Amino acid sequence: MNPQSAIPIPQSLFSPAPRFIWPDGKRCAVMLCFDVDGETTALSEDPALARRLTTMSQCEYGPRVGVPRLLGLLEHLGVPATFFIPSFIAEHHSAMTRAVATAGHEIGAHGHLHEKLAHLSPDQEEAVLAKSLHILEGIAGARPAGHRAPWFEINPGTPDLLKAHGLLYSASLMGDDVPFLHANGLVEIPGQWMLEDWEQFAFNAEPAWGFVPENCEKVYDLWMREYEAMRDFGCCFTLTLHPWLSGRPSRVRLLERIVRDIQADGSAWFATGSEIARYVLAHPAARRETDLDAPI
Ligand SMILES: [Zn+2]
Known part of the structure; x- marks a missing residue:
């Protein structure tokens, strides 16, 4: 163990x-x-699920219980986050949405009713985007x-649409x-x-969603091994959590442990999507290209 860090030094040579x-000598x-x-988890799949009160209540847990708890944790840890909120949810949980903004976190667009973009025509996709931006x-x-x-699924025309709407x-x-940058200059911050x-x-x-819920110890190991390696390879660790899942008590503890251990490591720049995008645009030489071939 590195005495300065809660994270074991990787044995890889x-x-x-x-x-x-990354800025300020950070490595990740x-x-x-x-x-x-x-x-919208349920309603975007089938509006008739509105009558399934238990399924709906599990979804409601995110904005009603998970987000306030997670906001408390983020404040306690002193780290920023980016909240992608379907505008239908912002309308129906407006106090929750304003609390996210008031706490200083970033709010990004995520459809209106969590629409799958592949199922929309170009005109429909633009209408959903414009509506969601206006409401948020x-x-x-x-x-x-x-x-x-x-x-996570976008269409071939989505990057130009986002650029045209000022994103x-x-x-x-x-x-x-x-x-990386799209051809039109839009920044892409990849996930996985x-x-x-x-x-x-x-x-x-x-409806059947998901699998057998995993033990937090296993998930800690999965995510922290990826963090350690991404840090050593100079990557962007993009962690995506849903408050109806990660707002549950043991998973809030999991997130606290992960953030504390990354903070103790001292190598990471915690940033919102906008902060990362602005840094990327201001430092075009920061990215080391490795492509051997042009994309198909
Ligand atoms: Zn989503």
């Missing part, structure tokens, strides 16, 4: 040049994302700068582990399914 030069960016899907700005007091597509960044693709809580914790009997 393989340490390539960092993929990205950490973007904590909360996708506050709430009731009206409630939170600031126009969103970032967009996370529901289910600074997208946080949906998975083809890299450091930010391994750093997502749905695969670890989601479960509903009917």
Whole structure:
């Protein structure tokens, strides 16, 4: 163990040049994302689920109980986060949405009713985006700068649509582990399914969602091993959590432990999506390209 750190020193002897030069000598960016899907988790799948009160109540747990608890933890730890909120949820949980903004966290767009973009025509996709930006700005007091597509899936025209509506960044693709620029100058902050809580914790009997909920010890190990390696490779650790899952008590403790151990490590820059995007745009030489071929 490194006496300065709660994290064991990796035994790997393989340490390539960092993929990205982060500010202030930090070796890794950490973007904590909360996708506050709430009731749209069910309603976007089937509006008839509105009559399933238990399923709906599990979804409601996120904005009603999970978010206030997580806001308390973030304040206690002194770290910023980015909340992607479907505008239907912002409308129906406006006090929750304003509390996120008042606490100084970033609010990004996440559809209106958590629509799957692949199922929308270009006109429908633009209408949903415009509506969601308008509603979020009206409630939170600031126009969103970032967009996370529901289910992470975007269409070929989405980057130009986001740019045309004044957004600074997208946080949906998975083809890299450091930010990159789309051809139109939109910043992409990539994520990955391994750093997502749905695969670890989601479960509903009917409709059948998720799997057997995992033990937090296993998830700590999964995520911290990835953090340690991403730190050594100079990556962006984009962790995506849903308050209806990660607002449950033992998982709030899990997040506290992860953030505390990353803070103790001293290598990470905790930043919102906007902060990362602005840094990327201001430091075009920060990214070390490794592509051997042009994309298809
Ligand atoms: Zn979502």
